[in-house]
Amino acid sequence: MSIQSSIDVEFTSVNNVKSRQITIIGGRGRMGQLFAQKLLAIGHKVNVLGNQDWDFAEQLLSQAELVIVSVPIEHTVDVIKRAAKYLSPTTALCDITSIKTQPTQAMLTHHQGPVMGLHPMFGPSVQSFSGQKIVVCPGRHDESFQWLLDFLQNQGGELITCTPEEHDQMMVFVQATQHFYRLSLGVFLAEANIDLERSLLMSSPSYRQEIEILKRLFKQNPNLCVDIILATEERCQVINDLAETYQRLAQLVARKDREGLIKEFEEHQAFFQQEDNSLLPATYTFTENKDTGFNRFH
Structure with missing residues (x-):
């Protein structure tokens, strides 16, 4: 060439x-x-x-x-x-x-x-x-x-x-979990085969915004989304933890455990009411990444 x-x-x-x-x-x-x-x-x-x-x-x-x-x-x-x-x-x-x-x-x-x-x-x-x-x-x-x-x-x-280390720690939550969440929601909506345009006619602003984000995501090359999710072992572990959280809350819904759901809500309200809080929950610690996988620009 x-x-x-x-x-x-x-x-x-x-x-x-x-x-x-x-x-x-x-x-x-x-x-x-x-x-x-x-x-x-x-x-x-x-x-x-x-x-x-x-x-x-x-x-x-x-x-x-x-x-x-x-x-x-x-x-x-x-x-x-x-x-x-x-x-x-x-x-x-x-x-x-x-x-x-x-x-x-x-x-x-x-x-x-x-x-x-x-x-x-x-x-x-x-x-x-x-x-x-x-x-x-x-x-x-x-x-x-x-x-x-x-x-x-x-x-x-x-x-x-x-630092590069702080960046990678933040991107676990800023990018990887968000892509997994939206991939999951998009798959769910598509498999439910809802009338997407009809739903937008009677939607809230937040729903319309979320659908626009999903549309942009699913217009991308799928490699971009998947590479963000799978880029490091830390990302895979945190996404697994997120899935376990979904499952725990879903079990409360299955049992129609109103008090249990309210308790989950109330126990975590303070985290989002702090004026200056970290995006990284203290329960997570990060070690040097030994993986060979990297993410595409985005």
Whole structure:
């Protein structure tokens, strides 16, 4: 495959932005395309390295000022290892996958230059970064990424900084359990074969919002949802705990145990009435993840 198949477009500087040489590994994917379009639009030069382009890896990677890894979960660490041998020590390397501990550690281990983990908390269907959250996990030589962080903020993005470990702990609840819950609800509604449009005519705002979320979820490639659910052993264990909670409450319903359900409600009200509480229940502890699975960007 010729190197000409990659995106290789140069613009003059826009609004006095210094034009930089960028390569996006996996840039033909939807999230990679989104970042490529936004970076190109303000005057940067962007190449894409896809599966068919590794014969040209040295040309596409060795001269890049920034390399962004945007590949499926199961390939992230292997791609980082493969790409690192072509990088200059001054090249800034980051990933935009939604698990951060192992990708960040892989980048720090295999690349001697600047390293940072990013997780865009949105899907590739957004029209802009305005109002969107991006989690930032510093790795090494953070100053090399300042122009990129400034770009995201200037585009309206909100940056949240944390360690890779904290990020992964939070995503167990922010992403994995939510995807499992919505996958379960979607399967249930589909198997019940309800008249979805009719139900929306007599629905509450919260129901309509939930159905819209489900519609967006089920328009995605199923690999995206499933990889989020199965990405780590911690996620699988917590989802199992969630399923056990469903079962415990369902048994109360089966017994028509009104007092039992009210007790469950009342015992947990305080958790959601705290002004400043953690999203992580104290009953959960996290250890270093030894899995090899990673999540797709989302």
